[in-house]
Amino acid sequence: MSGDVLVRLTGLSKSFGPTRALDGAELALRGGTVHALLGGNGSGKSTAIKILAGVYPADAGTIHVGTAEWAADGWSAAAARHAGLRFVHQDLGLFDSLSIAENFALDGGYPTTRLGSVRWRQLDRRVAALLDRFEIAATPGTPVGGLRPAQRTMVAIARALQDQESESAVLVLDEPTATLPAHESELLLAAIRRRAELGQTILLVSHRMPEVLATAHDFTVFRDGRTVATLVAAEPTEQRLIALMTGQEIAATAPDPQVCAAQHDGAAALRVTDLAAGPLRGVSLTVAPGEIVGVTGLVGSGRSSLLRTVFGLHPPRAGDIWIDGRRQRGTEDVRARMAQGVAYVAEDRVAESSFAELTVRENLSASVLRMFWRPRGMATADERDSAEALVRRHRVKAGSVESAFSALSGGNQQKAILARWLRREPRLLLLDEPTQGVDIMSRADIYRTIRRSVSTGCGVVVASSDFLELSTLCDRVVVLAGGRIAAELRGERLTPEHLTAATQSSVLSTGVPS
Numbered sequence: 001m002s003g004d005v006l007v008r009l010t011g012l013s014k015s016f017g018p019t020r021a022l023d024g025a026e027l028a029l030r031g032g033t034v035h036a037l038l039g040g041n042g043s044g045k046s047t048a049i050k051i052l053a054g055v056y057p058a059d060a061g062t063i064h065v066g067t068a069e070w071a072a073d074g075w076s077a078a079a080a081r082h083a084g085l086r087f088v089h090q091d092l093g094l095f096d097s098l099s100i101a102e103n104f105a106l107d108g109g110y111p112t113t114r115l116g117s118v119r120w121r122q123l124d125r126r127v128a129a130l131l132d133r134f135e136i137a138a139t140p141g142t143p144v145g146g147l148r149p150a151q152r153t154m155v156a157i158a159r160a161l162q163d164q165e166s167e168s169a170v171l172v173l174d175e176p177t178a179t180l181p182a183h184e185s186e187l188l189l190a191a192i193r194r195r196a197e198l199g200q201t202i203l204l205v206s207h208r209m210p211e212v213l214a215t216a217h218d219f220t221v222f223r224d225g226r227t228v229a230t231l232v233a234a235e236p237t238e239q240r241l242i243a244l245m246t247g248q249e250i251a252a253t254a255p256d257p258q259v260c261a262a263q264h265d266g267a268a269a270l271r272v273t274d275l276a277a278g279p280l281r282g283v284s285l286t287v288a289p290g291e292i293v294g295v296t297g298l299v300g301s302g303r304s305s306l307l308r309t310v311f312g313l314h315p316p317r318a319g320d321i322w323i324d325g326r327r328q329r330g331t332e333d334v335r336a337r338m339a340q341g342v343a344y345v346a347e348d349r350v351a352e353s354s355f356a357e358l359t360v361r362e363n364l365s366a367s368v369l370r371m372f373w374r375p376r377g378m379a380t381a382d383e384r385d386s387a388e389a390l391v392r393r394h395r396v397k398a399g400s401v402e403s404a405f406s407a408l409s410g411g412n413q414q415k416a417i418l419a420r421w422l423r424r425e426p427r428l429l430l431l432d433e434p435t436q437g438v439d440i441m442s443r444a445d446i447y448r449t450i451r452r453s454v455s456t457g458c459g460v461v462v463a464s465s466d467f468l469e470l471s472t473l474c475d476r477v478v479v480l481a482g483g484r485i486a487a488e489l490r491g492e493r494l495t496p497e498h499l500t501a502a503t504q505s506s507v508l509s510t511g512v513p514s
């Protein structure tokens, strides 16, 4: 059946109050293909997927799967499952301390005897067959925590499809490579492409354009809740897709030429010596004022721990931290770090960096409330004007600054949180995966804003798994492995290819994870 349309969404509409998230959108997936769903932040991709998964009812539209047809307002999670639709979200929902077999069993149930005891051998046989079918080089007893990142995602995919004997299920992958470094993404995407060759139908949502172009057969582009293009068996250019997403012919998105570290006098913005915290075991690093230093390494290498410890979220086990020339005693908390001009954007921005139930305006002001205090109370009009200006400057797509923060799309939440911290004019900016989930159009804006801060002497540390981002944005990049700095790249060696090689060889030399 490869090539025939297997799933078709027509006239899909959905409003949230005054916001029209989808306005008659269309999507048609051909069997045995990888289909990319593209669109700027807030264009309606997640809403369409949530409707397809039965999380939200649509206001209008039709869902066809095979020869059957349903009204989209009566569709449900059970109907989606019954129709063979399977979803793997960014949070894979795996338990690291359990084995692959146990993770499968938690989802699909344990085979048991009549007396209720688990038939482990039967479970292992079933899981071994699935690992074989999905080409995952591991045994059922391997702990999930010991797998490479791409293998983890493949385990989540195999688990989602474990009850499907044939390849007839449709797999929906929501930004599966967002946290993977380049070589892991390549492994995963090659495996996804092989699934399609075997007849699997795959819907892929991703903001990483080169990967999408290398993997997808068909493309659907959303803009403002509508389908503006469907390209079947096509090989579009990145520029063409961006033009479709924005509705404008835009010059190539070639990154700005790399800026060299600006010369700023004064103490280092950050100095850490022999830092031990979380997985870190003796890291020393100096960031000059006006310098952007990248930090990379595989998941678990300690990238996030470094940033969190410097921000005062947890005290180090050992080692020293100096900020702007001042030695930290180790007892300071986040408030003290903020008072010294440190800003931190967490990887899990929703949980750690935002107030979901407050408005966009309140979230934007959260870091600078004092700016709006007047002797007679809050200057709310000033606060609103200032929030509106920030939303415009950072292209945050929000119904209004009075909308709930939780109503923003993922990428727009990220842009708003960055805007909030940058308005404090920090002296040291700590960014964990700053453009994860951000559309390609806003990425260049974010880089420009970071560079503007740097030109005033701010020091920046960027933890990222996106090697193109690191080589575009940073003056130098350190690679963490085994809790230490295993390599440092700068100048001509600071390219995605060298970063891939350095990450790979550091993993090999420290033996984590194989």
Ligand SMILES: Nc1ncnc2c1ncn2[C@@H]1O[C@H](COP(=O)(O)OP(=O)(O)OP(=O)(O)O)[C@@H](O)[C@H]1O
Residues within 6 Å of the ligand: 016, 019, 020, 021, 039, 040, 041, 042, 043, 044, 045, 046, 047, 048, 397, 398, 399, 406, 407, 408, 409, 410, 411, 412, 437, 439
């Ligand atoms: N639960 C909700 N309540 C109110 N508005 C919502 C809700 N979910 C989505 N929206 C709005 O619907 C529009 C589409 O959002 P959606 O999350 O589908 O976009 P997206 O294309 O997935 O964006 P991103 O690339 O940033 O993830 C946005 O304007 C968003 O603010």
